[in-house]
Amino acid sequence: MNFDIKDPSLAEKGRLRIEWAGRDMPVLSRLKEEFEKEKPLSGLRIGACLHVTTETANLMVVLKAGGAEVTLCASNPLSTQDDVAASLVKNFGIPVFAIRGEDRDTYYAHIKAVLDTHPHITMDDGADLISTLHAERPEQAKEVLGGTEETTTGVIRLRAMARDGALKYPVIAVNDALTKHLFDNRYGTGQSTIDGILRATNRLLAGSVFVVAGYGWCGRGLAMRARGMGARVIVTEVDPLRALEAVMDGFEVMPMEEAAEKGDFFCTVTGDIAVIRKEHFLRMKDGAIVANSGHFNVELDLDGLKEVSKEVRQIRDQVQEYTLTNGRRIYVLAEGRLVNLAAAEGHPSAVMDMSFANQALCCAYLAKHAKELKPQVYVVPQDIDRRVAEMKLSSMGIRIDRLTPEQEKYLSSWEMGT
Incomplete structure (x- = not known):
């Protein structure tokens, strides 16, 4: 297994921190159980360019449980947690190319190392992975089913690519999911x-x-x-x-x-x-x-x-x-x-739980439906967004009302009036 991390001896510390974060990510934990049984990503290679944190580690573990071969690099030179990178490599068998404080050349060398795996799905936080692929390896685009994008900046870049006709495969804007930006962006x-x-x-x-x-x-x-x-x-x-x-x-x-x-x-x-x-x-x-x-x-x-x-x-x-x-x-x-x-550890695990649940479910969606999609930027399907919210509420022990048949009829018709 190829990888490039700072120090493999940090793995045990990283494993404990990954476990700590996972305790506050119940939605992702439930998806892991589901993915282990159903293997919705079986046979797929996923190339991820994300912040290498404890929360991201839990997402990588879920994707692997779903049958995917996952490779990870950093989406920012200063956001990598070196102990987490070490644990992913040593404890979970997931190749990581990320070193905290890496220079620009190393940063892009790591992105290219992920592209060397010829991913079927790209997963971005800032669109550096997808933009590098399009700029330097356009021939690889035909191998890609689709991608996901985690953050506002990346979505802005991708929509510009789509507007210019440069985008070569469909991308789901995970950032725009209500269960992402209303919580991760605001509270996180x-x-x-x-x-x-x-x-x-x-x-x-x-x-x-x-x-x-x-x-x-x-x-x-x-x-x-x-x-x-x-x-x-x-x-x-x-x-x-x-x-x-x-x-x-x-x-x-x-x-x-x-x-x-x-x-x-x-x-x-x-x-x-x-x-x-x-x-x-x-x-x-x-x-x-x-x-x-x-x-x-x-x-x-x-x-x-x-x-x-x-x-x-x-x-x-x-x-x-x-x-x-x-x-x-x-x-x-x-x-x-x-x-x-x-300077800190990024968003609290509880909000990343929803963001990364969206990522996992959108990957599974692309595995099924990517061939039906055109090369443009898509919103997260509403049923995924609602499912994440329902799972989060359930994990918190919170129940909500449901519409009665009469209420559903009223909201979907015009005859009843006032």
């Missing part, structure tokens, strides 16, 4: 981003001004949690509807140019490029802390920041101090990469 990102910022800085949020760039589901969750910690929250947006919603939710809304002068903490969650630029850095207070929780570090213009800085030093783990030409100091967390994964 909100809690884990605050966790990463606090682990990196040990600074007090209460009484501070916290600027959230972007008010999608991730931004909503982050703003909610920052306010819950006692911060005064400012939201910056380009979408008038989302900006209006932020105002109605009780947050201040203003352009980044104005917010830059007020904030003590800044965090981008937009999925776009150059959200905080050098002109914004130059307006910030001495000691401002800047982080990103969008998928790629491009949300912060770090090259522009270097241009207006006279000194850069590592002052704490995951904290770089930039001394600007005006003498003020700006602190960038986790090199501008996903702060919740680089």
Whole structure:
């Protein structure tokens, strides 16, 4: 078995952490039992480019239980948990190509190592696997039944590919499942981003001004949690509807140019490029802390920041101090990469349980139906979304009402009126 990890001796520690995460992933656990019996992925090779975390490990185990040959690489150089990678290789026999802190060349070499397995299904978090395949190995696309995409940034890239006629096989946007983005993006990102910022800085949020760039589901969750910690929250947006919603939710809304002068903490969650630029850095207070929780570090213009800085030093783990030409100091967390994964452990297992249940069920769906689908981006089938929600409620011991025949008839007809 080929693999490339940091240290196989970390496997036992990783195994225990995988077990710990699995205790809070009951939906995925139930799917594992089902997949072991039915083998819906038998004979298929799955190439996954995801954050190598304890939660991801539990998903990989389920896919293997379903009969698939699974190979995993990292979707971010700083999100890999090396003990988890070691355990997947040693304890579960799953090839992993991921080392925390790997450079760009190694990162893409690992992606190509996954592509070397000639996957039938691709599984992405950010679309780097699928974009590399399309750009460098287009001939392999005919071998692929379909793919899944985990995050907003990746879905944006894939929809652009589909719009340009470049997408060569169908992809299911797992990110857009209600049981994913309403919970993972909101509650997962909100809690884990605050966790990463606090682990990196040990600074007090209460009484501070916290600027959230972007008010999608991730931004909503982050703003909610920052306010819950006692911060005064400012939201910056380009979408008038989302900006209006932020105002109605009780947050201040203003352009980044104005917010830059007020904030003590800044965090981008937009999925776009150059959200905080050098002109914004130059307006910030001495000691401002800047982080990103969008998928790629491009949300912060770090090259522009270097241009207006006279000194850069590592002052704490995951904290770089930039001394600007005006003498003020700006602190960038986790090199501008996903702060919740680089400085903490990512989303709590309970929300990833639903996200990864969607991934597993969508893989099984593709195994059955991919040949019926055109090369475009699809939403998660509604019955999968509802099933995940029902399984989650059941695992929590929660029961809900069901429509009576009379109610069903009323909702599906027009004759009854008022």
